[in-house]
Amino acid sequence: MQTIDMATTELREVNATLQAQAALTNQTRWILENPRGSHAVAVGLDAPIEVTVNGSTGYYCAGMNKQATIHVTGSTGPGVAENMMSGTVVIDGDASQYAGATGHGGLLVIKGNASSRCGISMKGIDIVVHGNIGHMSAFMGQKGNLVVLGDAGDALGDSLYEARLFVRGTVKSLGADCVEKEMRPEHLEILRDLLDRAGADARPEDFKRYGSARNLYHFNIDHAGAY
Amino acid sequence: MSTPKTEPRQSWTFSREVNAEIRRAAETGIYDIRGGGAKRRVPHFDDLLFLGASMSRYPLEGYREKCETSVVLGTRFAKKPIELKIPITIAGMSFGALSGHAKEALGRGATLAGTSTTTGDGGMTEEERGHSEKLVYQYLPSRYGMNPDDLRRADAIEIVVGQGAKPGGGGMLLGQKITERVAGMRDLPVGIDQRSACRHPDWTGPDDLEIKILELREITGWEKPIYVKIGGARPYYDTALAVKAGADVVVLDGMQGGTAATQDVFIENVGQPILACIRPAVQALQDLGLHREVQLVVSGGIRSGADVAKALALGADAVAIGTAALIALGDNDPKWEAEYQALGTTTGAYDDWHEGRDPAGITTQDPELMKRLDPVEGGRRLRNYLNVMTLECQTLARACGKSHVHNLEPEDLCALTMEAAAMTQVPLAGTNWWPGKGGF
Numbered sequence: 001m002q003t004i005d006m007a008t009t010e011l012r013e014v015n016a017t018l019q020a021q022a023a024l025t026n027q028t029r030w031i032l033e034n035p036r037g038s039h040a041v042a043v044g045l046d047a048p049i050e051v052t053v054n055g056s057t058g059y060y061c062a063g064m065n066k067q068a069t070i071h072v073t074g075s076t077g078p079g080v081a082e083n084m085m086s087g088t089v090v091i092d093g094d095a096s097q098y099a100g101a102t103g104h105g106g107l108l109v110i111k112g113n114a115s116s117r118c119g120i121s122m123k124g125i126d127i128v129v130h131g132n133i134g135h136m137s138a139f140m141g142q143k144g145n146l147v148v149l150g151d152a153g154d155a156l157g158d159s160l161y162e163a164r165l166f167v168r169g170t171v172k173s174l175g176a177d178c179v180e181k182e183m184r185p186e187h188l189e190i191l192r193d194l195l196d197r198a199g200a201d202a203r204p205e206d207f208k209r210y211g212s213a214r215n216l217y218h219f220n221i222d223h224a225g226a227y
Numbered sequence: 228m229s230t231p232k233t234e235p236r237q238s239w240t241f242s243r244e245v246n247a248e249i250r251r252a253a254e255t256g257i258y259d260i261r262g263g264g265a266k267r268r269v270p271h272f273d274d275l276l277f278l279g280a281s282m283s284r285y286p287l288e289g290y291r292e293k294c295e296t297s298v299v300l301g302t303r304f305a306k307k308p309i310e311l312k313i314p315i316t317i318a319g320m321s322f323g324a325l326s327g328h329a330k331e332a333l334g335r336g337a338t339l340a341g342t343s344t345t346t347g348d349g350g351m352t353e354e355e356r357g358h359s360e361k362l363v364y365q366y367l368p369s370r371y372g373m374n375p376d377d378l379r380r381a382d383a384i385e386i387v388v389g390q391g392a393k394p395g396g397g398g399m400l401l402g403q404k405i406t407e408r409v410a411g412m413r414d415l416p417v418g419i420d421q422r423s424a425c426r427h428p429d430w431t432g433p434d435d436l437e438i439k440i441l442e443l444r445e446i447t448g449w450e451k452p453i454y455v456k457i458g459g460a461r462p463y464y465d466t467a468l469a470v471k472a473g474a475d476v477v478v479l480d481g482m483q484g485g486t487a488a489t490q491d492v493f494i495e496n497v498g499q500p501i502l503a504c505i506r507p508a509v510q511a512l513q514d515l516g517l518h519r520e521v522q523l524v525v526s527g528g529i530r531s532g533a534d535v536a537k538a539l540a541l542g543a544d545a546v547a548i549g550t551a552a553l554i555a556l557g558d559n560d561p562k563w564e565a566e567y568q569a570l571g572t573t574t575g576a577y578d579d580w581h582e583g584r585d586p587a588g589i590t591t592q593d594p595e596l597m598k599r600l601d602p603v604e605g606g607r608r609l610r611n612y613l614n615v616m617t618l619e620c621q622t623l624a625r626a627c628g629k630s631h632v633h634n635l636e637p638e639d640l641c642a643l644t645m646e647a648a649a650m651t652q653v654p655l656a657g658t659n660w661w662p663g664k665g666g667f
Contacts, residue, residue: 044375083373121428143414
């Protein structure tokens with residue numbers, strides 16, 4: 001177990017140390033103390049290491065993560081796990097806006113609530129939010145799964161492509177071209193697996209599935225009112 | 228004896244061209260989409276002249292005395308700035324909009340000439356990385372294909388806030404060009420009309436951008452120069468804010484700069500000509516005490532060494548070319564006239580790049596059309612063109628007595644029109660005055 005105190009260590013040194021860990025490193029567990037809301041903490045990692053951030057972070061924590069498992073015991077600022085490629089990021093608290101933005105893969109778990117635009121432009125990432133999510137979440141979501149145990153705000157899934165959205169609570173409103181869809185057995189399987197991996201105590205059967213109506217896939221003047 | 232008749236008179240307001248567009252809109256119900264930049268006449272580098280050497284300035288000997296052309300981009304914060312042999316770079320153009328062969332040809336030509344080329348929306352292709360000694364990787368709102376491995380193997384990162392053809396607009400790539408490969412790189416279904424967002428998904432202003440730049444630097448070990456590309460909207464403030472956010476290089480694109488596809492109404496009615504943008508951007512850098520420390524790359528309608536020299540004289544550090552590079556590869560070449568006619572257009576006017584039926588095989592994903600562009604020959608042509616522009620630029624610089632093209636200055640210029648004088652604050656020819664300056 002390696003511990004880095006961010007009160008006395010520059011951000012550059014923190015990230016450079018973590019980024020330098022090779023795939024076969026035997027120093028697989030790291031603790032970052034005193035993050036104190038720093039931006040860009042534990043970004044660009046690319047090794048199967050476990051990093052615990054003891055506290056809360058600013059913008060873009062775990063940005064572009066590959067392979068690593070990053071656990072934040074506090075809350076995170078905007079853009080946590082943005083453009084994540086693989087690995088796992090777990091937030092014990094809340095996440096600000098753009099959580100998981102443009103993520104290509106991996107699993108992001110937010111045990112509190114997520115603010116607006118959670119999963120914006122997601123491209124294959126799986127996101128599980130134990131609480132609620134804010135407005136415009138999954139805007140232009142392309143691929144992956146967004147699971148919400150609580151409620152969703154306005155304009156969920158606006159201009160959605162092929163991302164799948166699962167919400168257990170209420171949805172204040174659906175965005176353009178986003179519709180409720182039939183929950184088929186394969187979707188229940190996907191959901192069960194994600195809930196299990198995210199440590200979420202919920203039954204897949206209690207969720208509704210939302211997806212793209214695919215009416216905006218080709219420009220049609222008759223749909224101009226939707227834009 | 229017949230009665231004299233009034234000559235039929237066409238309306239200036241409702242010209243044949245305007246009326247044709249009204250009829251087209253009425254018939255189809257959709258606005259015109261096209262590629263390229265503004266086609267309207269705007270004040271441009273043609274409206275400036277070099278004064279040349281005279282009694283008080285002495286010139287340098289052509290072919291004998293050295294006139295340097297090198298430029299270093301990214302000296303402010305990056306550990307590894309980009310060193311170019313010439314002050315002309317290749318602007319960002321996407322794989323998807325362009326064929327793989329075209330991207331390869333751009334990389335080959337740029338490398339032979341000692342300069343950089345740039346990716347575009349849609350990610351980095353192997354053709355492009357493999358054939359580009361220096362490759363700038365664009366960081367766009369869509370983030371298609373974005374990944375940390377490509378960020379690290381880029382030579383610089385260009386955060387695209389806007390482009391001259393459509394400041395405030397996103398991209399579009401119509402279904403005809405979304406092949407399996409293009410779709411795969413963008414994580415989208417094959418064949419759909421694809422929209423690229425007009426603003427970034429995870430930051431909203433210069434304060435956020437500063438933190439985004441910090442993140443990108445942390446991911447890439449502070450090695451890569453970070454460019455910020457802006458459209459010609461509010462060049463003074465946009466440049467100042469890009470610098471405030473931490474840019475190493477500001478890329479400023481005027482309204483003549485091309486796009487793969489957007490609405491004609493957008494291209495022709497939003498943004499400013501590059502001639503009007505350079506002076507305010509340079510002023511912003513000077514006011515911040517960072518002119519030449521944060522480099523300025525300008526683009527939008529650069530065609531010749533004269534344009535390059537004039538842009539540098541106004542204070543730019545380098546220029547970027549897009550449309551001109553495509554023409555060098557063979558875009559709109561008269562040898563395809565019969566095919567342009569079949570598409571309802573003509574050489575020089577072909578701009579339906581989004582339809583993917585480019586006879587020159589450049590703006591297409593059609594395997595048969597793509598074969599028409601030999602990337603090796605295309606690279607040779609682009610190299611030649613870049614070399615000619617560089618020689619032209621040197622010729623003009625020597626005539627002004629400059630041993631480096633960066634020594635060109637506004638004092639070497641005069642303006643032919645009041646508009647150009649006002650925009651550039653270069654004196655109107657025959658005077659020592661420009662609009663806004665007191666006295667005559």
